[in-house]
Amino acid sequence: MGSTAVEKIISSALGRKVSEGEFVEAPVDFAYFHDGTGPLVIDALDEMGVDRINDKEKVGIVFDHSVPPYNDQGATLQAKVRRFARAQGIPRFHDLGDGICHQVIPEKGYVAPGQIVFGADSHTCTLGAFGIFSTGVGATDLAYILATGKTWMKVPETLMVECAGVLDDRVSSKDLILEIVRVIGTDGATYKALEFAGGAVRAMSQASRMTMSNMAVEMGAKTGFIEADDKTAVFLNRPDGKRFKTDRPVPKIEVDAGRLEPQVACPGSVANVKPISEVEGVHIDQAFLGSCTNGRYEDLYEAARLLRHRKIHRDTRMIVIPASKETYIDAQRDGLLDVFLEAGAIIGVTGCGPCLGVHMGVIGENEVCISTSNRNFIGRMGARSSSVYLASPQAVAASAIEGKITDPRRV
């Protein structure tokens, strides 16, 4: 009897074989948090009476939620986290402008395949794309990890999502993951590890795989695991690490990537997914390209392909936010930012931007935004009466040009 990749990671960390359903206290290889969750992490450590964290080499802090801070209290809270980072001597501290935590942590190679990684942010599941067992927790859980170097968890069941076929041009891994959310639902993977596999996933770039893993939490999953390969090692610049494979039968869902058309998650629920042909023509006030889901170089590149020598519709505004400083520099060097500016888009500073509805593109009463981000809950990006459609970078770019939801294959 074999094991799942996630069981093997946890077994390897504990030095004994574990199986799904077991409660374990596992050592954590790397833990990180941001300026949003950081203040509560520090409060919890203070309340615990912890003066020195367990291992400052296993911690990352990235300021990404309020970049730059949009009110005095946000600035005050960031200063508190900054003082903590200095007092503890945390070397992997990224202040304003370095990027979104889920992008910066792997870009800098702080993590490697086969590790156990926890982050105080729900989209920590993104790092599953690197063959890591990674998951999000709240601030108090993260404080406990900083204090002790370990945490409790239930070894998750694995639900395999086998993606056969080859994605068409202008159809992306975002469309594939939206289709998967439609099939699994918002809670179909609760407490489980999702594992994305099959030819379509193997053929994907590491960046595209991150988009898949990023949205695992929208189905309730702990992580969105993908087997590491040579592309993973190149992205992380880490030839080390352990590559684990699932080698026992697990429940499986099959998806045909080759037959997929662009998909859109309609307002209110990430699982409210429809083929773009059913929602084409819906007026949009704003288009947002960015976030930990789709703010990477290839996302900007694909959007720029459509926007080159075109203009954004006069009734629509478009906001572009590179996911990290590295992405920003690459996009600038290759002229992508010129394309966006000439088309009429606004380029924001690297960070989470308007995804969570507090600054850099908040939408007003009854306004509609098409966004490459990962959540379209009521009021997520602004007013309660506003609405958010989630789509690929290609669909967001095409819709910005037309001022209404548009199939990118027709532009």
Place this chain on the structure above:
Amino acid sequence: MVVLKGRVWKFGDDVDTDVIIPAKYLRSVDKTVWPKHVLEGLDPEFSSKIKPGDIIVAGKNFGCGSSREQAALAIKWAGAAAVVAESFARIFFRNAINNGLPLIEAKGISKAVGEGDVIEIDLDSGGVKTKNGALRSAPLPPFLQEILKSGGLVNYYKAHNK
């Protein structure tokens, strides 16, 4: 035996943490702001309706979305004695236990109770008494009950790391 008895406020499926506490209130040094906006995304008047000891009842996947711990804190500090739901999203589940907010996962609760009903919860056994009969649920594993009884993870840590 810990028994909680309280009046029910009812919500539906997939109540996410953005509607429990919208992100615009998070960047605040004044923590008393959070309970004042609890569940504002679904009912802007809710914080003035809920009374200490009331119980929130919801459908499946309560607390999905963001890891913001302020969601569990807003509910607790608004006075809710517990949340009973068909199921919980995992990060919210951990956050609630870590802050000493009792949760009960009881299948069938949405159909069994209406808004304003009074229900009784036995935290040790996981049982829920409603006017339409009793529901059983799996009690929390012993070490999670211990965290809950300590009043949360901070106190649990202090008790075990002297």
